[in-house]
Amino acid sequence: MAVVPKSEQAYRLVRERIESGQYVPGYRLVLSPIASELGMSVVPVREAIRRLEAEGFVTFEANVGAQVSLIKETEYLHTMQTLALVEGSATALAAPTVSADQIARARRINAQMRETLTRFDPQAFTDLNLELHSVLFESCPNPHILDLVHRGWNRMKVLRNSSFSFVPDRAAASVDEHERLLDLIEDGASPLEIELAARNHRLATLDAVLAHQDQLTHQRRKTA
Amino acid sequence: MAVVPKSEQAYRLVRERIESGQYVPGYRLVLSPIASELGMSVVPVREAIRRLEAEGFVTFEANVGAQVSLIKETEYLHTMQTLALVEGSATALAAPTVSADQIARARRINAQMRETLTRFDPQAFTDLNLELHSVLFESCPNPHILDLVHRGWNRMKVLRNSSFSFVPDRAAASVDEHERLLDLIEDGASPLEIELAARNHRLATLDAVLAHQDQLTHQRRKTA
DNA sequence: GTATCTCAAATCATATACGATCTTGCGGGC
DNA sequence: GCCCGCAAGATCGTATATGATTTGAGATAC
Numbered sequence: 001m002a003v004v005p006k007s008e009q010a011y012r013l014v015r016e017r018i019e020s021g022q023y024v025p026g027y028r029l030v031l032s033p034i035a036s037e038l039g040m041s042v043v044p045v046r047e048a049i050r051r052l053e054a055e056g057f058v059t060f061e062a063n064v065g066a067q068v069s070l071i072k073e074t075e076y077l078h079t080m081q082t083l084a085l086v087e088g089s090a091t092a093l094a095a096p097t098v099s100a101d102q103i104a105r106a107r108r109i110n111a112q113m114r115e116t117l118t119r120f121d122p123q124a125f126t127d128l129n130l131e132l133h134s135v136l137f138e139s140c141p142n143p144h145i146l147d148l149v150h151r152g153w154n155r156m157k158v159l160r161n162s163s164f165s166f167v168p169d170r171a172a173a174s175v176d177e178h179e180r181l182l183d184l185i186e187d188g189a190s191p192l193e194i195e196l197a198a199r200n201h202r203l204a205t206l207d208a209v210l211a212h213q214d215q216l217t218h219q220r221r222k223t224a
Numbered sequence: 225m226a227v228v229p230k231s232e233q234a235y236r237l238v239r240e241r242i243e244s245g246q247y248v249p250g251y252r253l254v255l256s257p258i259a260s261e262l263g264m265s266v267v268p269v270r271e272a273i274r275r276l277e278a279e280g281f282v283t284f285e286a287n288v289g290a291q292v293s294l295i296k297e298t299e300y301l302h303t304m305q306t307l308a309l310v311e312g313s314a315t316a317l318a319a320p321t322v323s324a325d326q327i328a329r330a331r332r333i334n335a336q337m338r339e340t341l342t343r344f345d346p347q348a349f350t351d352l353n354l355e356l357h358s359v360l361f362e363s364c365p366n367p368h369i370l371d372l373v374h375r376g377w378n379r380m381k382v383l384r385n386s387s388f389s390f391v392p393d394r395a396a397a398s399v400d401e402h403e404r405l406l407d408l409i410e411d412g413a414s415p416l417e418i419e420l421a422a423r424n425h426r427l428a429t430l431d432a433v434l435a436h437q438d439q440l441t442h443q444r445r446k447t448a
Numbered sequence: 449g450t451a452t453c454t455c456a457a458a459t460c461a462t463a464t465a466c467g468a469t470c471t472t473g474c475g476g477g478c
Numbered sequence: 479g480c481c482c483g484c485a486a487g488a489t490c491g492t493a494t495a496t497g498a499t500t501t502g503a504g505a506t507a508c
Binding site for chain 2 (some may be wrong): 492
């Protein structure tokens with residue numbers, strides 16, 4: 001039987017609600033209401049929340065309580081920088097072990113991404129993007145780095161609810177960069193070359209999003 | 225008054241014992257004895273241990289309990305790889321904000337490190353090494369990356385109890401590399417140059433330690 | 449009108465108690 | 479002799495209860 005501890009149930013529920021945006025940043029997580037909603041006592045809920053704190057989803061203050069982590073102005077920048085760093089390394093470390101089959105699978109996923117460009121579907125694009133990159137870095141032999149990549153992707157789930165993360169023009173360029181990255185891996189390029197390609201691929205997205213935000217800010221200033 | 229919650233006390237004590245090697249890898253952490261030793265109930269101890277789990281110090285198995293994380297053969301390699309990655313980035317990101325004063329302070333610390341080479345004192349060397357690198361990356365503007373650096377250094381504290389981490393020949397080379405790294409920062413070298421210098425500095429230590437281990441393994445084989 | 453004090457409500461922090469689950473050793477059957 | 483089942487002990491998982499701390503509203507003094 002699938003024996004799921006209550007603390008685990010609470011963890012999944014609260015995390016799901018944070019990632020989906022149902023619990024917005026700043027929302028106060030009070031133990032007793034959550035406990036009674038889930039039909040359990042406060043103890044496992046407290047454990048779940050402290051676990052979410054350790055993972056950065058919530059902020060905890062002694063004798064006051066927990067709230068969904070606030071998002072600073074620079075949060076998107078810092079998360080993307082970190083993700084660029086660890087994802088680049090993970091891709092480079094995994095590259096020597098990527099098989100021809102995996103390359104082919106990645107190319108098929110990328111082709112699907114190109115299809116989504118004809119319609120506006122950020123959700124499908126994002127899902128496929130994760131799927132593609134997963135193929136590239138899941139075989140990373142260093143579990144610590146792989147774990148950091150997963151944490152980065154999880155953090156992005158939350159940020160997408162409150163930041164822009166999809167710039168149509170950028171999406172097209174992204175698909176092309178995927179092809180080039182796959183070429184590099186297939187051709188056995190040097191680890192550093194692959195690392196920097198994967199890193200710059202993400203940093204380019206970061207730049208595009210920041211530029212897009214600046215543009216919007218400008219428009220707002222002009223109309224204000 | 226310094227109001228330290230009991231769960232925090234338990235956390236500090238257990239962590240200190242793991243880092244000092246008093247609790248060796250594999251040691252089973254049973255709640256009740258720890259609780260009675262600290263004069264508290266099991267609840268805050270449990271919380272402390274789950275926090276240590278989230279940080280990688282201990283491994284937890286449902287309905288069985290916790291033990292100090294075992295150290296796999298590859299653990300030192302993976303931790304050093306990760307540290308090289310994040311420390312390199314932190315140093316490069318911090319470099320533009322490092323003042324002449326800080327450079328001077330770092331050079332003084334490095335001079336002290338050179339002094340320790342005349343005697344065998346790994347502890348002093350290691351402490352000074354942390355102090356020096358702290359000067360270089362503490363002003364890193366990305367808190368996520370800085371946090372990863374700190375986690376890496378913490379992990380190293382534990383690993384030093386069970387792995388080799390000091391190779392006298394390597395220490396001398398390390399001091400010279402510090403000088404070169406400081407020169408690069410002072411001269412305003414490019415971020416990528418600084419990043420790779422800081423990264424390779426640590427990877428060189430990794431290589432030296434692994435080579436040293438291989439050598440010992442060989443000797444053991446010959447005499448066996 | 450503002451500042452400060454008091455007190456009650458809300459909430460967290462911890463203790464204690466009990467039920468659930470895993471481990472281990474023993475005995476019986478094959 | 480080996481394997482399986484079963485019971486007892488160890489330990490975790492969670493519920494409930496109580497103490498500690500914070501917060502905020504209202505009263506009071508200035």
